[in-house]
Amino acid sequence: MDKVQDNRAWFLIIPVFLIVAFSAVIPLMTVVNYSVQEIFGPGQTFFVGTEWFEAVLTDERLHDALVRQIIYSLAVLAIEIPLGILIALGMPGGRSAKTSLTLVLLALPLLIPFNVVGTIWQIFGRGDIGLLGATFRAIGVDYNYTNNSLDAWLTVLVMDVWHWTSLVALLCYAGLQSIPPAFYQAAKIDGASKWAVFRYIQLPKMRGVLIIAVLLRFMDSFMIYTEPFVLTGGGPGNSTTFLSQYLTQMAVGQFDIGKAAAFSIVYFLIVLLFSFIFYTVITNSGSGEKK
Amino acid sequence: MDMGWMAWTAPTAIFFVCIALMLAGMTVWEVLSPTVxxxxxxxxxxxxxxxxxxxxxxxxxxxxxxxxxxxxxxxxxxxxxxxxxxxxxxxx
CATH class of the missing domain: 1.10.287 (Helix Hairpins)
Structure with missing residues (x-):
């Protein structure tokens, strides 16, 4: 019997289509329009072609911020993903008070607003009143995130790990809980080692959630703004000025809308490229084994 | 409808029309001959x-x-x- 094609379901995507159009597509189109113009005010625009793109592509400060940003995001992924998996593997399973307590404790950092996280770490790291800073001072470590670039950099990194590793752990935990007990029983009968169980059962079953975790953490860390802005203000010097902070300085501080729009498009394309590469690599990483 | 706030220019309008035509063309192509x-x-x-x-x-x-x-x-x-x-x- 021939199947009847019913296209009415397409109407169901209209709300999503409208939301995405108004929240993403139309603003993005406006940014593209701005990027080829000098904007003096509403209605006072002059076409400048690709001038802003040329200015952005030859901007040394932007190159530095981009390199800083890539190193930072890769460091975030290199620490948070393995750490999140380890925490998820160590978490108690089943329904018990211990499980609930662990889940609540892990969720706590995720509930704190970004600017509060920055403030917490700003105080935490201070040598005079902060627990971390004062402890370092007491044991003789010369730590000062306000005037040492490496200290500032490491503090921003550790702050992100503290804030977001829970998300990776919770996602991995959800992935682990979805594995049927029969898989573990079969592995036990075969005498599989802990590593073999992880490599051939747990890791492949976590692939879906790991894709989400890697993409979310990459995109979030690549767009980080609030926490380093509150903690270090981008300093000392420009050592913790990431792309979004530099972009904000350009758009809001200098009101250089055209150049900031060109910068935004380059920024968007870089995020799109990296996300596409990560997504493709992760979704195809298991396909070779199936063959 | 006033679209002045979007600060349209002729080159960017042509660019987006091209993208829209490309997507429409791909949709028609997909309906006529589904991709593999x-x-x-x-x-x-x-x-x-x-x-x-x-x-x-x-x-x-x-x-x-x-x-x-x-x-x-x-x-x-x-x-x-x-x-x-x-x-x-x-x-x-």
Whole structure:
């Protein structure tokens, strides 16, 4: 019997289509329009072609911020993903008070607003009143995130790990809980080692959630703004000025809308490229084994 | 409706019309002849839409690279991009 094609379901995507159009597509189109113009005010625009793109592509400060940003995001992924998996593997399973307590404790950092996280770490790291800073001072470590670039950099990194590793752990935990007990029983009968169980059962079953975790953490860390802005203000010097902070300085501080729009498009394309590469690599990483 | 706030210019309007036509064309092509995942020179299996996306993303970077590296007219980058998109869609 021939199947009847019913296209009415397409109407169901209209709300999503409208939301995405108004929240993403139309603003993005406006940014593209701005990027080829000098904007003096509403209605006072002059076409400048690709001038802003040329200015952005030859901007040394932007190159530095981009390199800083890539190193930072890769460091975030290199620490948070393995750490999140380890925490998820160590978490108690089943329904018990211990499980609930662990889940609540892990969720706590995720509930704190970004600017509060920055403030917490700003105080935490201070040598005079902060627990971390004062402890370092007491044991003789010369730590000062306000005037040492490496200290500032490491503090921003550790702050992100503290804030977001829970998300990776919770996602991995959800992935682990979805594995049927029969898989573990079969592995036990075969005498599989802990590593073999992880490599051939747990890791492949976590692939879906790991894709989400890697993409979310990459995109979030690549767009980080609030926490380093509150903690270090981008300093000392420009050592913790990431792309979004530099972009904000350009758009809001200098009101250089055209150049900031060109910068935004380059920024968007870089995020799109990296996300596409990560997504493709992760979704195809298991396909070779199936063959 | 006043669209002045979007600060439209003729070149950007033409650009978006081209993108919209491309998407509409791909939709018609898909309805007439549904795509099949294929493996070409790209390291993964791709649909026609995947290859268009890769082609367009590559084109954006070709234009940016061209702007950064040379003073030659940007039409050169557009010509290279056209070849790149055609190559990816056919052999990707």
């Amino acid at each position: 995942e294929a493996k070409g020179f790209l390291p993964m299996r791709t649909t026609r839409g995947d290859r268009l996306f890769i082609g367009l993303l590559g084109s954006a970077f070709i234009h940016l690279g061209w702007l950064a590296a040379t003073d030659v007219s940007l039409w050169g980058a557009s010509a290279v991009s056209l070849l790149w998109v055609a190559f990816v869609i056919r052999f990707g």
